[in-house]
Amino acid sequence: MSSPNPSSTEPIEPVIPEVVDPPVKVPLKIEDWISVLVLAILALITFANVVVRYTTDQSFAWTEEISVFLLIVLTMTAGATAFVRNQHIRIELFADGGTPRRRRRLALISYSLVLAFFVLLTVLSARMALDEFNWGDTSPAIGVPTWWYSMWMPVLAFGISLRIAGMLRRLLREPA
Known part of the structure; x- marks a missing residue:
């Protein structure tokens, strides 16, 4: 067996598993793009505030107010996609262990509570x-x-509710 030659001209391909989104009626790309745009706006606002604070010893008071609002939007949109993609915080040994029947029961309880x-x-x-x-x-x-x-909190919470209701509906339609 030969070892890889570091001076080889062939590029090394990283092994990154392809993430496949679960089947949903409304594409998850909507929340993805909202999250990306909000994060970009947050970065620009924060950068502008740092530059102004550094050059003038003053601060834009409005940046904190808007940043807090945007962080809530980012949390809600990213949380929705994380839940649908099954990337939310959980104890995997507990949630993914055991028989398929037990995992299904835990998923039903989890989706219902959320x-x-x-x-x-x-x-x-x-x-x-x-x-x-x-x-x-x-x-x-x-x-x-x-x-x-x-006013955006109930709108975003309702959107997450619809996502979770769709997941619960799909889970209930699957054979046990």
Whole structure:
């Protein structure tokens, strides 16, 4: 057996497994692109704030406010795709171990609890946004109505609820 020659001109191909998305009606690319755009905007805002702070000893107060909002959007969109792609945080020994029947039962319990959580989050965050609208709360840095930010939480939580409901539906349609 010969060892690889480091001075060889042949390129070394990295062994990266191809990730295949599960079958979904609405493509996961939507959340992927939203996540990429939000991350790029966050990077630009943060970079601009660092440059201004370094050159003028001042800070853009609005950057923190918008960054917090964008981080919530990023968390929700990336969380939706992570759950559908089965890349969420879990104890793999517990979740992936045991018989297929046990794994299916655990998946049913998990999907049901996560669905219940996000439906509850949708309802409660919608009530919060409505309260902010009714009370006329404004943000401290920019002074815009806070419901402009908080109205997206129920929208995104509802989107995750639909993703999880689709996963639960597919799991229930599979033979046991």
